[in-house]
Amino acid sequence: MTDLPPQMPCAGVDYPKTFGQLQDWFSTDDACLEYLAKLRWPDGFLCPKCGSGEYWRTGAGLWMCRGCSRRTSVTAGTIFDRTRTPLRTWFAAVWFVTAQKNGVSALDLQRVLGLRSYETAWAWMHKLRRAMVRPDREVLSGTVEVDESFIGGVARGKPGPGPDKISVLIAAEHLDHNRIGRIRLEPGPADRRLALVKFGQRVVAPGSTIRTDGATQLRRFATLGYEHEYFTQLGSDIPAHLNMPAVHMAASQLKHWIDGTLHQGISREQLGYYLDEFTFRFNHRTSANRGLLFYRLLQQSVNTGPKPLKNLVISASAE
Numbered sequence: 001m002t003d004l005p006p007q008m009p010c011a012g013v014d015y016p017k018t019f020g021q022l023q024d025w026f027s028t029d030d031a032c033l034e035y036l037a038k039l040r041w042p043d044g045f046l047c048p049k050c051g052s053g054e055y056w057r058t059g060a061g062l063w064m065c066r067g068c069s070r071r072t073s074v075t076a077g078t079i080f081d082r083t084r085t086p087l088r089t090w091f092a093a094v095w096f097v098t099a100q101k102n103g104v105s106a107l108d109l110q111r112v113l114g115l116r117s118y119e120t121a122w123a124w125m126h127k128l129r130r131a132m133v134r135p136d137r138e139v140l141s142g143t144v145e146v147d148e149s150f151i152g153g154v155a156r157g158k159p160g161p162g163p164d165k166i167s168v169l170i171a172a173e174h175l176d177h178n179r180i181g182r183i184r185l186e187p188g189p190a191d192r193r194l195a196l197v198k199f200g201q202r203v204v205a206p207g208s209t210i211r212t213d214g215a216t217q218l219r220r221f222a223t224l225g226y227e228h229e230y231f232t233q234l235g236s237d238i239p240a241h242l243n244m245p246a247v248h249m250a251a252s253q254l255k256h257w258i259d260g261t262l263h264q265g266i267s268r269e270q271l272g273y274y275l276d277e278f279t280f281r282f283n284h285r286t287s288a289n290r291g292l293l294f295y296r297l298l299q300q301s302v303n304t305g306p307k308p309l310k311n312l313v314i315s316a317s318a319e
Contacts, residue, residue, distance in 0.1 A: 032087035
């Protein structure tokens, strides 16, 4: 018998449609705990110690295993681990972050939730960013453009990237009619030699067609299991953005997002996590139901390990 594909979550059944429905569903922390339990253990509770599925709930909201008496918290080992803030506030934060198409800054989050400190809002944003990308996500396929872009200040009168520019590696699926599919972004390494080649191997499925500029080192793709197409700008009248529109559009939107939402407040140390957030938003840009994004982010949050504040590098620059 063939296994049936997993059923898509349904609005109004598996996740709230509106903010009003969110408030109705999750008016208590117990309701939030029950919801997180269904996301963390979709096939039912299993004791992490003995594997038993038999349990009872304690008055403190813990899952007590009937087999070995191990007590388990649904938030333990997740980004909500040891939180002192009501889960109702966390759920409101997740809704606010996903409901805004272009995202929010930590200052916006602090204001809308009435959090006492900017540091708390900053930490929450970074905890959620770390849950926005699944480690087991599918790699890109089909026709994929691979290129490097730079964000940061302008080096006037100097050729090439300036000293305050930050390298970003971009891969974008080029669909028919010049439409853009999924993207992947990574901070560029200090050693830029073969950086795009190694990046392409990580994020693009073998057998795909990779399009790049005419750099000689990128022609290695043809020997690594890819169909390789490249465009040489030297002596060409065709602008680069016409040959590779997908990566140029992704780079342009990334820069607008940084300017408009984060107001240039990005540190090099945290760049990868900001890129994860942009990737999450870009790859879900056509979703008409923001409640589904709320569901997906919560689902990934209970499968993402704890991120204590002491492990989050706090940048001196405000977002």
